[in-house]
Amino acid sequence: MTTTPDLLAPLARFTTLAGALSEPKGFGDAxxxxxxxxxxxxxxxxxxxxxxxxxxxxxxTERVLxxxxxxxxxxxxxxxxxxxxxxxxxxxxxxVPASRVIITNGGxxxxxxxxxxxxxxxxxxxxxxPIFPLFxxxxxxxxxxxxxxxxxxxxxxxxxxxxxxxxxxxxxALYTVPDFHNxxxxxxxxxxxxxxxxxxxxxxxxIFADNxxxxxxxxxxxxxxxxxxxxxxxxxxNTFSKTLGPGLRLGWVVASERIAKQLVTLRNRxxxxxxxxxxxxxxxxxTHDPQWFDRTLTRARDLYRERADVVVDALDERLGGLIxxxxxxxxxFLWPRITDPSIDPVALYAAAAERGATYQQGEFFASSGRRxxxxxLRLAYGNHTPETLREFVDRLGSAVDSVR
Amino acid sequence: MTTTPDLLAPLARFTTLAGALSEPKGFGDAxxxxxxxxxxxxxxxxxxxxxxxxxxxxxxTERVLxxxxxxxxxxxxxxxxxxxxxxxxxxxxxxVPASRVIITNGGxxxxxxxxxxxxxxxxxxxxxxPIFPLFxxxxxxxxxxxxxxxxxxxxxxxxxxxxxxxxxxxxxALYTVPDFHNxxxxxxxxxxxxxxxxxxxxxxxxIFADNxxxxxxxxxxxxxxxxxxxxxxxxxxNTFSKTLGPGLRLGWVVASERIAKQLVTLRNRxxxxxxxxxxxxxxxxxTHDPQWFDRTLTRARDLYRERADVVVDALDERLGGLIxxxxxxxxxFLWPRITDPSIDPVALYAAAAERGATYQQGEFFASSGRRxxxxxLRLAYGNHTPETLREFVDRLGSAVDSVR
Numbered sequence: 165m166t167t168t169p170d171l172l173a174p175l176a177r178f179t180t181l182a183g184a185l186s187e188p189k190g191f192g193d194a195x196x197x198x199x200x201x202x203x204x205x206x207x208x209x210x211x212x213x214x215x216x217x218x219x220x221x222x223x224x225t226e227r228v229l230x231x232x233x234x235x236x237x238x239x240x241x242x243x244x245x246x247x248x249x250x251x252x253x254x255x256x257x258x259x260v261p262a263s264r265v266i267i268t269n270g271g272x273x274x275x276x277x278x279x280x281x282x283x284x285x286x287x288x289x290x291x292x293x294p295i296f297p298l299f300x301x302x303x304x305x306x307x308x309x310x311x312x313x314x315x316x317x318x319x320x321x322x323x324x325x326x327x328x329x330x331x332x333x334x335x336x337a338l339y340t341v342p343d344f345h346n347x348x349x350x351x352x353x354x355x356x357x358x359x360x361x362x363x364x365x366x367x368x369x370x371i372f373a374d375n376x377x378x379x380x381x382x383x384x385x386x387x388x389x390x391x392x393x394x395x396x397x398x399x400x401x402n403t404f405s406k407t408l409g410p411g412l413r414l415g416w417v418v419a420s421e422r423i424a425k426q427l428v429t430l431r432n433r434x435x436x437x438x439x440x441x442x443x444x445x446x447x448x449x450x451t452h453d454p455q456w457f458d459r460t461l462t463r464a465r466d467l468y469r470e471r472a473d474v475v476v477d478a479l480d481e482r483l484g485g486l487i488x489x490x491x492x493x494x495x496x497f498l499w500p501r502i503t504d505p506s507i508d509p510v511a512l513y514a515a516a517a518e519r520g521a522t523y524q525q526g527e528f529f530a531s532s533g534r535r536x537x538x539x540x541l542r543l544a545y546g547n548h549t550p551e552t553l554r555e556f557v558d559r560l561g562s563a564v565d566s567v568r
Numbered sequence: 569m570t571t572t573p574d575l576l577a578p579l580a581r582f583t584t585l586a587g588a589l590s591e592p593k594g595f596g597d598a599x600x601x602x603x604x605x606x607x608x609x610x611x612x613x614x615x616x617x618x619x620x621x622x623x624x625x626x627x628x629t630e631r632v633l634x635x636x637x638x639x640x641x642x643x644x645x646x647x648x649x650x651x652x653x654x655x656x657x658x659x660x661x662x663x664v665p666a667s668r669v670i671i672t673n674g675g676x677x678x679x680x681x682x683x684x685x686x687x688x689x690x691x692x693x694x695x696x697x698p699i700f701p702l703f704x705x706x707x708x709x710x711x712x713x714x715x716x717x718x719x720x721x722x723x724x725x726x727x728x729x730x731x732x733x734x735x736x737x738x739x740x741a742l743y744t745v746p747d748f749h750n751x752x753x754x755x756x757x758x759x760x761x762x763x764x765x766x767x768x769x770x771x772x773x774x775i776f777a778d779n780x781x782x783x784x785x786x787x788x789x790x791x792x793x794x795x796x797x798x799x800x801x802x803x804x805x806n807t808f809s810k811t812l813g814p815g816l817r818l819g820w821v822v823a824s825e826r827i828a829k830q831l832v833t834l835r836n837r838x839x840x841x842x843x844x845x846x847x848x849x850x851x852x853x854x855t856h857d858p859q860w861f862d863r864t865l866t867r868a869r870d871l872y873r874e875r876a877d878v879v880v881d882a883l884d885e886r887l888g889g890l891i892x893x894x895x896x897x898x899x900x901f902l903w904p905r906i907t908d909p910s911i912d913p914v915a916l917y918a919a920a921a922e923r924g925a926t927y928q929q930g931e932f933f934a935s936s937g938r939r940x941x942x943x944x945l946r947l948a949y950g951n952h953t954p955e956t957l958r959e960f961v962d963r964l965g966s967a968v969d970s971v972r
Contacts, residue, residue: 181684181710185833213640221643221845222633229626236617239625239813269673269839276838280585301837306585409643411844429589433705434680434838435673439846440815441625 184307203520204556209346209376209406209496210547215464216409217449220456224448234444242440244431245424246416249447254416258400260393266424266431267438269413271376271403272298275339277417277427277434278372278399280305283336290328290338292320294529294537296346296374299339311335312532317490319345319352322359329367337370343387344377344495347529347542351384351493357391364397370423371398376406376415377495379461382469384493396420404446406496406546407461414438414446465494472498474550475543478557483564487541496546499526502539504568509538511567521559588711607924608960613750613780613810613900614951619868620813621853624860628852638848646844648835649828650820653851658820662804664797670828670835671842673817675780675807676702678831679743682776682803684709685834686827687740694732694742696724698933698941700750700778703743715739716936721894723749723756726763733771741774747791748781748899751933751946755788755897761795768801774827775802780810781899783865786873788897800824808850810900810950811865818842818850869898876902878954879947882961887968891945900950903930906943908972913942915971925963 199205228234245251246267255262268274283289283306291299293312303310311333314321320340338360342352352360364371373392392398403415417427431437450457472492479489479500486507489500502509513525526540545553603609632638649655650671659666672678687693687710695703697716704714715737718725724744742764746756756764768775777796796802807819821831835841854861876896883893883904890911893904906913917929930944949957 181834185830185837208645210644213644216640216643218633218639218643222630225629225633226626229622235622236620236813237815239620239622239815240614240617241612241814269843273839305837409640409845410645411641411643413839413841413843426589430585433589433709435677435817437817439673439817439843441813442843442846 181305185304186301200520203522204548204552204559206521206523206543206545206548206553206556208544208547210544211406211409211464211496212467212547215407215460215467217460220449221408221445224445224452227452228441228444228448238441238444240440242437242443244437245428246438247440247443247447249451250443251416253447253450254402254418258393258418259390260418261421263421264393264418264424266417266419266427267443268401268403268415268417268431269435269438270405270410270415271374271401272302272415273413274399274401274403274415274417274427275299275372275374276302276305277430278337278370278401278423279303279308281426281430282370282399282423283308287336288334290325290333290335290369291531292340292345293531294348294526294540295339295531296341297528297531299374300531303339310531312530313338313340315340315345315348315350317348317350319350319356320360322352322356322363325360326363329363334367335369337372338364339372339374341374341377342392343375343389344380344492344497346377346495347497347524347526347540348499349490349492349495349497351387354388354391357388361391361395361398365395369397371395373398373400375401376403378402379407380465380468380496381494382465382472383491393418396422399423407457407464408446408449412442412446414442468494468496468546471545471548471550471553474553475545475557478554479560482557482561486564486568496544498541498543498545500541500543502541506568507564508567509541512563515563515566516560519559519563521556521563585709589708590705604924607926608952608956608963610925610927610947610949610952610957610960612948612951614948615810615813615868615900616871616951619811619864619871621864624853625812625849628849628856631856632845632848632852642845642848644844646841646847648841649832650842651844651847651851653855654847655820657851657854658806658822662797662822663794664822665825667825668797668822668828670821670823670831671847672805672807672819672821672835673839673842674809674814674819675778675805676706676819677817678803678805678807678819678821679703679776679778680706680709681821681831681834681838682741682774682805682827683707683712685830686774686803687712691740692738694729694737694739694773695935696744696749697935698752698930698944699743699935700745701932701935703778704935707743714935716934717742717744719744719749719752719754721752721754723754723760724764726756726760726767729764730767733767738771739773741776742768743776743778745778745781746796747779747793748784748896748901750781750899751901751928751930751944752903753894753896753899753901755791758792758795761792765795765799765802769799773801775799777802777804779805780807782806783811784869784872784900785898786869786876787895797822800826803827811861811868812850812853816846816850818846872898872900872950875949875952875954875957878957879949879961882958883964886961886965890968890972900948902945902947902949904945904947906945910972911968912971916967919967919970920964923963923967925960925967 526537530536930941934940
């Protein structure tokens with residue numbers, strides 16, 4: 165606690181944090197638009213209801229609350245870093261010591277802790293372009309500046325990043341989604357991960373690797389997920405949101421012991437710890453039947469592969485030559501591109517919404533401050549049945565017809 | 569998002585927040601001491617295991633997860649401000665519109681949001697002296713300075729605060745525990761609450777009223793809990809931690825609509841929202857049988873009254889004339905004072921710990937930076953049986969004998 169005034173505080177750009185935080189606009193502010201009965205919304209990275217462990221979680225809750233080892237203990241305070249048993253289960257899966265794992269309230273919380281703790285005020289952060297826009301909101305916590313780096317079909321363009329670093333850019337951190345990129349589908353290769361980590365170590369920035377979709381690869385070859393654990397310069401952010409359900413708000417961070425300790429110190433000044441009850445229930449769920457989680461993932465991958473294929477096939481069939489897609493290898497997002505120059509993206513969005521088919525417009529994902537990616541659509545197919553997805557493409561097709 | 573550098577950032581006292589956060593020391597860092605088998609720890613504001621709704625919560629979970637209205641919805645994203653049904657239940661009890669209630673991960677989270685959002689960097693905050701020391705940790709989020717205000721047998725000394733304001737002090741906020749003060753037991757009178765609110769409005773500061781023990785009055789006359797809802801200058805922080813269990817991390821804030829919106833904006837950049845599952849379970853618990861919560865409170869009050877009386881009676885009997893106590897009217901804390909000058913508080917603490925009786929030393933609660941309150945002990949009696957509490961006092965008595 166300081167007892168001397170910070171004389172510069174009144175001169176800072178924002179005296180209170182409230183001033184630095186933006187008003188709701190566009191992406192992520194679903195409440196800004198009126199939803200109508202029968203609308204089909206391909207808006208968010210939301211897992212399907214049928215993939216969520218409703219009955220298994222009830223059984224786990226019963227074991228936790230009636231068990232001799234637990235009961236009331238599930239209602240009491242616990243450690244800020246998370247319960248040892250949950251940290252250990254995750255650590256074993258990640259191939260790191262449990263001391264490098266901390267439990268968070270979902271993946272976004274891990275990003276938020278990393279930004280607030282590690283990015284200096286006004287600090288420069290290299291970011292995906294296109295980007296998951298909510299990261300830019302988290303970055304407001306440190307009033308951070310962005311250095312956009314192009315994301316291509318194979319994830320972050322490490323060449324472009326290296327050029328910027330060689331030209332003198334000195335970011336504090338870099339933000340990227342390495343697996344099944346949000347919004348643009350690509351996955352960073354193992355070789356590029358290794359290069360990225362080398363750059364981070366050479367130029368002294370921290371990689372915020374945001375990896376919520378990582379467990380949902382449904383085709384293609386796995387990349388080496390362990391690369392990010394080899395360096396103290398990586399904060400690897402993960403979550404159960406896409407596998408067990410986002411409403412649980414349960415995620416984790418893998419980081420160096422030094423950074424993990426800093427994040428826990430910050431957490432001690434926030435909400436202290438993630439719900440003991442929920443952590444105990446999820447530990448039971450993951451360990452009661454040791455094969456259960458992997459079986460659940462297998463089922464989920466099958467489900468999302470079918471849905472991805474339904475959308476791609478329907479788009480190719482109905483709108484081939486006008487809108488082009490790349491078949492996803494995992495995750496929840498398709499990032500089709502309007503290839504027919506006679507289609508105005510803004511008019512298309514309006515015509516599709518008119519027909520009850522809504523999606524995120526590509527331009528919301530630019531981190532450059534310029535109008536980019538307007539020729540892209542982000543379609544989130546995870547939480548709709550094949551029938552609904554086909555109906556969505558029919559409506560989109562009708563909208564395309566109406567604006568050409 | 570800013571695209572121009574904050575030129576002053578490199579000159580600030582701390583470039584990253586990590587630098588501003590203190591290392592663990594003393595209070596609240598239980599891991600710093602070795603716990604031995606058989607130790608009796610009267611350390612924290614912890615509810616008793618027997619007062620927690622273990623079986624009722626299991627039944628509620630079953631209803632939530634098998635119910636037609638809910639099921640998988642409990643696993644999905646929800647609003648940052650909290651679920652409408654829970655906000656409405658709390659709002660009805662508080663006598664405010666639901667738009668003034670936001671759900672948090674416990675009371676401390678509400679304080680943390682308020683500090684980060686409303687206190688400018690290096691800002692001055694008037695605080696209880698003695699104080700709940702963890703608030704000082706939360707205040708580090710804004711690198712805040714403290715203006716200590718004496719807390720007496722009837723809570724915050726509003727006269728002293730008014731003097732300081734008249735003398736020119738201009739705090740951004742004031743932090744106090746109005747009911748069953750932590751650590752010093754007192755409760756602020758209705759008349760003093762009204763005066764405090766008037767001062768906040770006249771001098772333009774925000775009151776952070778931290779009220780976790782408020783529902784646990786077990787004797788004496790209730791004060792008017794509604795005073796704090798009458799002003800836009802109050803952030804009234806509450807929690808289910810002491811009634812349903814701290815491990816749930818479930819609390820709420822009552823604030824003006826403007827401040828509530830600011831806190832939600834910040835929350836959107838943190839962990840997005842409190843667990844949907846847990847909110848739904850607690851809504852069910854509170855509404856399935858509308859009398860259940862009040863019956864639970866009645867039982868809890870009886871439990872804690874008995875325990876408070878056991879400690880006071882045992883202290884009076886064993887250590888009368890050496891250590892003096894005031895009979896508590898509610899909450900979890902006794903703040904006895906060592907009245908015999910031959911007893912050295914530091915030696916007593918060591919001798920008691922040696923005998924397996926630990927408590928918080930009064931000096932940890934000073935917010936003045938000076939050594940104060942060393943002649944006080946904070947005894948947290950909530951989570952120990954009468955037998956254990958009597959044994960604690962026996963050990964303390966033996967320790968007193970050994971150091972006189």
